[in-house]
Amino acid sequence: MSGWPSRDHTHDPSARSWVESANVAGADFPLQNLPFGVYRRPGAKMRPRVGVAIGDAVLDVVGAAAVVPMPSTEAFEAAAACDAPTLNRLASLGPAHWRALRHALFDLLSAAGRNAEAARAARGRILAPMAEVELLLPLAIGDYTDFYASVHHATNVGSMFRPDQPLLPNYKWVPIGYHGRASSIVVSGAPVRRPAGQVLPDGASAPVVQPTARLDYELELGFVVGPGNALGAAIPIGDAPRHLFGVVLVNDWSARDMQAWEYQPLGPFLAKNFATTISPWVVTTDALAPFRSAPAPRAEGDPAPLPYLLDADDQAHGALAVTLEVSLATAAMRAVGSPPHRLSATRFDRAMYWTPAQLLAHHASGGCNLAPGDLLASGTVSGPEPSERGCLLELTWRGRDPVALAGGEVRRFLADGDEVTITGWAEAEGAVRIGFGTCRGVVQPA
Numbered sequence: 001m002s003g004w005p006s007r008d009h010t011h012d013p014s015a016r017s018w019v020e021s022a023n024v025a026g027a028d029f030p031l032q033n034l035p036f037g038v039y040r041r042p043g044a045k046m047r048p049r050v051g052v053a054i055g056d057a058v059l060d061v062v063g064a065a066a067v068v069p070m071p072s073t074e075a076f077e078a079a080a081a082c083d084a085p086t087l088n089r090l091a092s093l094g095p096a097h098w099r100a101l102r103h104a105l106f107d108l109l110s111a112a113g114r115n116a117e118a119a120r121a122a123r124g125r126i127l128a129p130m131a132e133v134e135l136l137l138p139l140a141i142g143d144y145t146d147f148y149a150s151v152h153h154a155t156n157v158g159s160m161f162r163p164d165q166p167l168l169p170n171y172k173w174v175p176i177g178y179h180g181r182a183s184s185i186v187v188s189g190a191p192v193r194r195p196a197g198q199v200l201p202d203g204a205s206a207p208v209v210q211p212t213a214r215l216d217y218e219l220e221l222g223f224v225v226g227p228g229n230a231l232g233a234a235i236p237i238g239d240a241p242r243h244l245f246g247v248v249l250v251n252d253w254s255a256r257d258m259q260a261w262e263y264q265p266l267g268p269f270l271a272k273n274f275a276t277t278i279s280p281w282v283v284t285t286d287a288l289a290p291f292r293s294a295p296a297p298r299a300e301g302d303p304a305p306l307p308y309l310l311d312a313d314d315q316a317h318g319a320l321a322v323t324l325e326v327s328l329a330t331a332a333m334r335a336v337g338s339p340p341h342r343l344s345a346t347r348f349d350r351a352m353y354w355t356p357a358q359l360l361a362h363h364a365s366g367g368c369n370l371a372p373g374d375l376l377a378s379g380t381v382s383g384p385e386p387s388e389r390g391c392l393l394e395l396t397w398r399g400r401d402p403v404a405l406a407g408g409e410v411r412r413f414l415a416d417g418d419e420v421t422i423t424g425w426a427e428a429e430g431a432v433r434i435g436f437g438t439c440r441g442v443v444q445p446a
């Protein structure tokens with residue numbers, strides 16, 4: 001018995017939408033995806049509301065539910081929760097409501113659906129071209145936690161700073177994380193200002209305050225909490241998936257010189273709290289059902305997870321077959337129309353030491369109460385090969401090996417005007433590929 005959603009007719013690869021752009025091979029938002037976001041139409045008199053991405057359009061969930069009757073109480077209540085400027089109410093309702101709404105929206109948008117004709121006839125009122133809407137931060141994020149769950153990332157970073165002991169002795173026992181800052185989480189496209197702060201110049205005995213010279217990105221996945229838990233009540237790992245509403249792309253911008261000076265003994269602080277970018281569409285755990293995969297096997301001699309982190313189904317299928325890619329376009333590259341430079345790509349399930357369910361169960365294991373809309377990020381997703389490293393710190397090995405770009409530019413760390421774009425998609429045998437859209441930010445001068 002697994003807490004994860006199972007596959008059903010909404011994952012049928014032969015299903016097609018009457019929204020033609022959703023049927024294009026390789027589209028991020030086919031009928032089988034149906035991710036939730038929050039949008040508004042600039043210039044229109046409408047409050048921000050919940051939408052669903054379908055092809056190159058956004059479906060107004062509340063408007064659609066007024067055209068086509070919702071088939072169940074759960075679907076009706078879930079659609080009503082979409083009359084809101086955030087996804088928090090929908091996230092709080094739980095898996096039965098999410099699934100009922102998914103089934104209703106699938107039927108409404110399916111070319112073969114019972115209500116396809118009525119929905120299609122109302123398309124001018126309930127669909128907006130995505131190019132004409134503004135996508136907003138989809139959640140009121142009360143708390144944000146960032147983990148460190150890729151053993152390859154932890155080993156690479158550790159070996160730069162502690163060559164004799166890259167992985168600390170706790171790593172393979174406890175999912176390492178820190179409490180991040182929720183207030184500075186922004187949606188894709190928001191500018192990211194280069195922070196200034198204390199750094200210790202090489203050879204100096206006292207710090208100086210200056211704009212960071214080592215601005216970096218971190219390629220991550222973020223897990224959005226659905227129903228929370230009461231203070232003092234842990235979440236058993238077998239129940240953890242029922243508390244996961246969906247997944248977003250995350251860029252955990254980092255100032256490495258500030259981080260190196262401030263991080264001991266309590267971990268990152270100002271080096272990571274100036275901005276975190278997330279993608280606007282929350283891909284639901286329902287949509288990800290076909291893409292659950294086996295976690296990377298633990299190395300010979302590694303300890304088994306402790307009982308509260310051990311679940312047979314999680315060990316067998318608790319990871320996700322999600323490919324993540326990050327690319328860079330400098331201001332000069334964009335000015336001459338050069339395509340973005342792909343910096344790295346990796347698979348989430350190949351990179352991580354801990355599964356999303358383990359991260360959530362660990363977080364709540366001491367009684368910490370999680371709440372709807374909380375964000376748990378994976379930590380930098382770095383796979384085993386050098387081409388799979390998820391930040392510049394690793395890719396350039398602290399700046400030793402600069403990245404060469406088209407046009408003769410090089411980068412050790414990010415320069416003003418640099419645009420960093422993260423994309424992600426899930427693929428599996430017998431399933432339609434689904435995408436996460438993009439998570440993008442341009443670095444502004446200090």
Ligand code: MN
Pocket residue numbers: 146147218220252379380
């Ligand atoms: Mn991070």
